[in-house]
Amino acid sequence: MNQKVVEFINVKKIYDMGEVKVEALKGISFEILKGDYVIIMGPSGSGKSTLLHIMGCLDRPTSGKVLIDGEDTSKMNDSKLARLRNQKIGFVFQSFNLLSKLTALENVELPMIYAGIEKRKRKKRAIELLEMVGLGDRLNHRPNQLSGGQQQRVAIARALANDPPIILADEPTGNLDTKSGEEILKIFKMLHESGKTIIVVTHDPDMIHEGKTLIKIKDGLIEGVEVLEFV
Amino acid sequence: MSEIIIESIRSLMSNKLRTFLSMLGIIIGVTAVITVVSIGQGTTENVTSRIASLGSNVIIVMPGISGGSGRAATQLSDILSVSDVEKIRQMCPNVSKVAPILQRSSNIGYENQNTVATIMASTPEIFDILNLEISKGRKLTYEDEENFENVVILGYDVAQEIFGDEEPLGKNIYISLNIGNSSIKKLFKVVGIMKKLGSKLMYRPDDSIIIPFSSADERIFYSQGKVNSIIASADSSENSQIAMIQIDQVLYDRFDTADKYRFISQESIMETLQETTAILSFFLGAIAAISLIVGGIGIMNIMLVSVTERTREIGVKLAIGATRKRILWEFIFESVLLTFIAGVIGILLGIGFSKLTEILASDFNLKTSVSWQSIAIAFGASTLIGLFFGIYPASKASKLDPVEALRYE
Numbered sequence: 001m002n003q004k005v006v007e008f009i010n011v012k013k014i015y016d017m018g019e020v021k022v023e024a025l026k027g028i029s030f031e032i033l034k035g036d037y038v039i040i041m042g043p044s045g046s047g048k049s050t051l052l053h054i055m056g057c058l059d060r061p062t063s064g065k066v067l068i069d070g071e072d073t074s075k076m077n078d079s080k081l082a083r084l085r086n087q088k089i090g091f092v093f094q095s096f097n098l099l100s101k102l103t104a105l106e107n108v109e110l111p112m113i114y115a116g117i118e119k120r121k122r123k124k125r126a127i128e129l130l131e132m133v134g135l136g137d138r139l140n141h142r143p144n145q146l147s148g149g150q151q152q153r154v155a156i157a158r159a160l161a162n163d164p165p166i167i168l169a170d171e172p173t174g175n176l177d178t179k180s181g182e183e184i185l186k187i188f189k190m191l192h193e194s195g196k197t198i199i200v201v202t203h204d205p206d207m208i209h210e211g212k213t214l215i216k217i218k219d220g221l222i223e224g225v226e227v228l229e230f231v
Numbered sequence: 232m233s234e235i236i237i238e239s240i241r242s243l244m245s246n247k248l249r250t251f252l253s254m255l256g257i258i259i260g261v262t263a264v265i266t267v268v269s270i271g272q273g274t275t276e277n278v279t280s281r282i283a284s285l286g287s288n289v290i291i292v293m294p295g296i297s298g299g300s301g302r303a304a305t306q307l308s309d310i311l312s313v314s315d316v317e318k319i320r321q322m323c324p325n326v327s328k329v330a331p332i333l334q335r336s337s338n339i340g341y342e343n344q345n346t347v348a349t350i351m352a353s354t355p356e357i358f359d360i361l362n363l364e365i366s367k368g369r370k371l372t373y374e375d376e377e378n379f380e381n382v383v384i385l386g387y388d389v390a391q392e393i394f395g396d397e398e399p400l401g402k403n404i405y406i407s408l409n410i411g412n413s414s415i416k417k418l419f420k421v422v423g424i425m426k427k428l429g430s431k432l433m434y435r436p437d438d439s440i441i442i443p444f445s446s447a448d449e450r451i452f453y454s455q456g457k458v459n460s461i462i463a464s465a466d467s468s469e470n471s472q473i474a475m476i477q478i479d480q481v482l483y484d485r486f487d488t489a490d491k492y493r494f495i496s497q498e499s500i501m502e503t504l505q506e507t508t509a510i511l512s513f514f515l516g517a518i519a520a521i522s523l524i525v526g527g528i529g530i531m532n533i534m535l536v537s538v539t540e541r542t543r544e545i546g547v548k549l550a551i552g553a554t555r556k557r558i559l560w561e562f563i564f565e566s567v568l569l570t571f572i573a574g575v576i577g578i579l580l581g582i583g584f585s586k587l588t589e590i591l592a593s594d595f596n597l598k599t600s601v602s603w604q605s606i607a608i609a610f611g612a613s614t615l616i617g618l619f620f621g622i623y624p625a626s627k628a629s630k631l632d633p634v635e636a637l638r639y640e
Contacts, residue, residue: 058550058633079554086552097547097637101245113234114552158551 004067005165005197006032006055011064013050024050026220027064032199032213034165037192039211039228040201047220049170052201056089056168057081069165086114090159094171096151098143104130104154105139111161122161129157133187149180156187167191169200185210235557239565242537243572250569253533256526257573257616258580261609264519265581265601270588271515273599275508282500285432287468289360290326290475291495292461292482310491313444313456315482319463323477327466330356331458333447337408339440344393348386349439350406352447353462360464361431363441368400368423371443379446383419387427388437399424406440410453417450433495471496523612526573527620534566534624545628546636559629566621567614574613578606 013025024047032038042048053059057073066073069088098107105126112122133153143151159167173181192198208214216223243250294310316331333352355371375382390399399421407416428436448454465474482492585599
């Protein structure tokens, strides 16, 4: 059960802005075990967005290694990374990022289209997922016909489409009112209990009541790792 | 693949006005190409069939054209004569028939009816050479020629005009015309009526009357053996070129220059026509190509705008697992679909316009013909333009940095 789903080994990220070189990550090493609920917290400019992008395989580190579910991402080309994102990681964004022209159902189907799953199967799965997040009656609504909380629940259903081991969330409650936010956190808790690894990047201090592990970062370095076991 | 098609259709449908406007360049280009090519092709077919009416073995010798540089070109007159006709008859083995022609427009009449017709004075061979058929009475004979008979064969329309329902055979018509200062009026007896024949290239037998060469030379034109043109036929279509060379040798011997006479044959006219058509097609093609390229640039422009607008969408797609290749194909397919639909609309409009032209220009007997080749080329060209001008925007979309794209507002 001590399987590592995410492993960072001395990861550095340097942005070359011509004259100035900005060191966003100054050599970070940590690991996240399967089934953990991790809160990554840090003030703005601490490098947590960069960390999130590298962990989500949207960006590559300047040096160091990142292993996702045991696979070394530094040796992968763009197509392999795309496949990895598709299969291993479910993204949940602060601003939902649903495709406005597609219905809730079609949005959830999209990652399965990229995975090459046949139409009937993916439709069935998408309906199940939307029912699970409580939107069984909103299948054919477009994002602009849904409230913020409902949109975020569609986004979670989309993140779960290919049954990835990791859910990577970036300020998932940041754009929501308290009540909708609580509903989202409830779903996360349920997912965590079902065995998913949840990683939430945030600067909201209330989030520490949700997770099991807290990784604090500051100035591109890990400031500390705490175990939060008072749930 | 089917998802990409649906995705593209959805994307094009989401902004119908813009989609339509961006297609307009291609639509207009394709419409213009189809319409113009169909009119060109129809006209060529029309002209070709008229030329073919002459008969592929017919050779016409006309006087040469003098001048040209600086002053107006004029046709040399009084160059060819009956002695040339005789020489051709004797010395050209592949010429089966040859006849002189004197031609002049004049007034003709019967009792109170009169009209203007072309007098064609010639020998009996002309009926065989131009394949002139008779509906009533008889053709010219060698006796008519030898005896200087005042007989006439009427063209179909001429007979209709001056006789109407009355029986023309055996009646005397008068021919009157002015030669120099004297005016002439002579009576000719109608011995035959031609069938309705349509035009034979430069001759219009329906509006003509045919009289024996000898009596015309002696009593009307006083031309002393001079002829306007010589008409001959080769013993077969394959030999028409050889026959023409033989005639050329005879005439060159006489004039010591090739400038004083010229040939008209179905083949030579066809050649000129084909050259003209080729030049015309080239220019039309160039204009069409320019209009399609301009249309293509319009497509590229709109696709680039679309890529910028959808930056964030592309970022999301990349994040949830779309490969760069897939993004590339989505955009390429969208632009190909755009130009393909534009091509279809253009082809339909083009067919419509060419039919409309046919109706509006029915007075000129203008026929249009939309060929399968031009439709295929229009389809191919519009699709290729979509591909060509879609590649750059699509590759730009597929190369977006997912992090930057997700941050894009």
